[in-house]
Amino acid sequence: MINADLLISPTDMPALFWLAALVLVAQAATWQWLTSQRQTRRGVFFGVRVQPGFIESDQGRVILRNFRLRIWIWTAILTCLYTGMVLRGLSDLQASYFLLATMIVSLVGFQLSFWLANRVTRFSAGTIDAPPVRTASLFVGREVSRLAVILSWLSILAPVSLPVAAAILLGLNWSPTDYSKPDLLSIIFATLVALFPAMVQFALYFRARSKDWAPTAAASWRYRFVLGAAQSVIFTLIVLDVCGLALVRRSILFSNMESYFHFTDIAYIFLGGLILAAFVWLKNNFMRGNVDPMPDHYWKWGWFYCNPDDSALVVPQRSGLGYSLNYAKTPVWLIAATIVIAAALGLIHFAGIA
Amino acid sequence: MERLDICLDTASEIPAYRQVADQLRTFIVEGALQPGDTLPPVRRLAIELGVHFNTVAESYRLLAEQSFLEITRGHGARVIERAVPAFDPTGTEDFRRRLRQIITEVRARGMQTRQIAIELRITAASLEEQ
Numbered sequence: 001m002i003n004a005d006l007l008i009s010p011t012d013m014p015a016l017f018w019l020a021a022l023v024l025v026a027q028a029a030t031w032q033w034l035t036s037q038r039q040t041r042r043g044v045f046f047g048v049r050v051q052p053g054f055i056e057s058d059q060g061r062v063i064l065r066n067f068r069l070r071i072w073i074w075t076a077i078l079t080c081l082y083t084g085m086v087l088r089g090l091s092d093l094q095a096s097y098f099l100l101a102t103m104i105v106s107l108v109g110f111q112l113s114f115w116l117a118n119r120v121t122r123f124s125a126g127t128i129d130a131p132p133v134r135t136a137s138l139f140v141g142r143e144v145s146r147l148a149v150i151l152s153w154l155s156i157l158a159p160v161s162l163p164v165a166a167a168i169l170l171g172l173n174w175s176p177t178d179y180s181k182p183d184l185l186s187i188i189f190a191t192l193v194a195l196f197p198a199m200v201q202f203a204l205y206f207r208a209r210s211k212d213w214a215p216t217a218a219a220s221w222r223y224r225f226v227l228g229a230a231q232s233v234i235f236t237l238i239v240l241d242v243c244g245l246a247l248v249r250r251s252i253l254f255s256n257m258e259s260y261f262h263f264t265d266i267a268y269i270f271l272g273g274l275i276l277a278a279f280v281w282l283k284n285n286f287m288r289g290n291v292d293p294m295p296d297h298y299w300k301w302g303w304f305y306c307n308p309d310d311s312a313l314v315v316p317q318r319s320g321l322g323y324s325l326n327y328a329k330t331p332v333w334l335i336a337a338t339i340v341i342a343a344a345l346g347l348i349h350f351a352g353i354a
Numbered sequence: 355m356e357r358l359d360i361c362l363d364t365a366s367e368i369p370a371y372r373q374v375a376d377q378l379r380t381f382i383v384e385g386a387l388q389p390g391d392t393l394p395p396v397r398r399l400a401i402e403l404g405v406h407f408n409t410v411a412e413s414y415r416l417l418a419e420q421s422f423l424e425i426t427r428g429h430g431a432r433v434i435e436r437a438v439p440a441f442d443p444t445g446t447e448d449f450r451r452r453l454r455q456i457i458t459e460v461r462a463r464g465m466q467t468r469q470i471a472i473e474l475r476i477t478a479a480s481l482e483e484q
Contacts, residue, residue: 132364133362133364135360135361136403138358209404210402211402216357294404309404311397311404311407312401
């Protein structure tokens with residue numbers, strides 16, 4: 001039997017928990033960056049379409065300053081709470097759970113703060129109507145190359161194929177604490193975790209409005225591919241981590257646990273760099289000056305797109321990086337349910353290890 | 355690769371399927387879409403325009419009825435060669451009446467007669483080039 005704490009974190013991990021506080025600060029810094037005036041796109045401020053000049057006006061500055069103040073105060077409170085709990089002597093495993101919970105609570109706080117800024121903006125700026133004209137581009141000839149379509153399908157299928165391949169090649173084990181083979185719960189958990197980015201990527205490539213992302217079909221596909229792939233990398237890493245433990249115990253790729261953890265540390269740093277590069281690329285390639293054709297009331301709380309009349313399953317976030325699924329569509333709830341079930345299974349799985 | 359834009363005015367009284375069909379017909383008659391060109395799948399164009407896919411399907415059906423398109427299962431909609439029917443001389447009066455209707459409509463929206471005359475001259479010049 002393997003010590004569960006060692007599985008979750010090797011002996012050198014406690015030092016990394018101090019860095020966890022930095023994760024919380026980085027989270028707040030990212031939100032500050034995303035909502036900065038320079039990042040505000042398409043005349044949309046905290047999810048509300050505003051008159052030109054409102055963002056630079058005194059009212060706009062006050063709303064932005066108050067939002068930032070709220071997220072930093074919230075981060076300071078949570079960081080103090082987190083470090084205080086670690087100092088009181090949490091085990092490594094408890095500290096990882098606590099960090100995860102703190103990050104979720106922090107994001108919920110940010111979301112509430114965003115919603116508050118959205119309400120204040122709507123009240124003080126007043127909404128302006130969406131332009132009535134929508135356009136679509138017909139590209140006579142092929143819209144995107146055949147290679148692009150093949151690459152899209154490969155990136156959709158890649159993460160899902162990992163847990164399936166692991167189950168087929170290594171066999172299944174019913175015990176969650178014997179890591180000689182992946183257990184069924186791990187494989188279901190990993191498959192669901194992989195299905196989420198796969199379904200989002202399918203929506204991004206085949207159920208998204210090309211013009212929302214870039215002026216030409218090819219540029220739009222490139223943008224959506226990078227966005228989907230950046231998200232997929234994060235989820236694939238989780239899948240690899242779940243399936244990888246079986247490889248360690250069978251000495252297929254790694255001779256011992258230490259080398260496995262060193263490998264994953266390097267992989268996390270390398271892929272973290274890749275994702276950062278992808279974000280910078282996305283930031284620089286987002287189409288500026290495009291007009292969001294949909295009225296404000298389709299954006300619930302300024303963040304969640306909900307339009308039953310729109311065939312698109314995914315649209316870009318109104319004011320910057322990222323995307324929102326169209327929550328008025330049934331398939332989107334299937335995508336959302338996948339990640340919720342995966343999270344629930346993950347909790348059961350890790351609780352089993354502990 | 356040529357890019358053609360279809361515009362849909364959601365505030366217009368003209369139904370969306372008619373707007374799409376009218377613009378596609380213009381592309382075909384003007385030669386921007388040639389016989390053999392395939393149109394995007396119904397679902398993709400519907401996503402692009404933010405409308406239900408039945409709206410786009412209806413416009414494709416309308417053009418197929420008017421012999422501009424051929425819709426085959428599994429291959430989508432394709433522009434086809436259309437034999438131009440002999441023009442009925444009595445149709446000229448109908449054309450004038452519809453033109454006057456359009457001019458009245460844009461004048462009612464505030465367009466100046468001088469501007470209308472310029473637009474008509476530009477259209478006439480491009481017709482003579484064809």
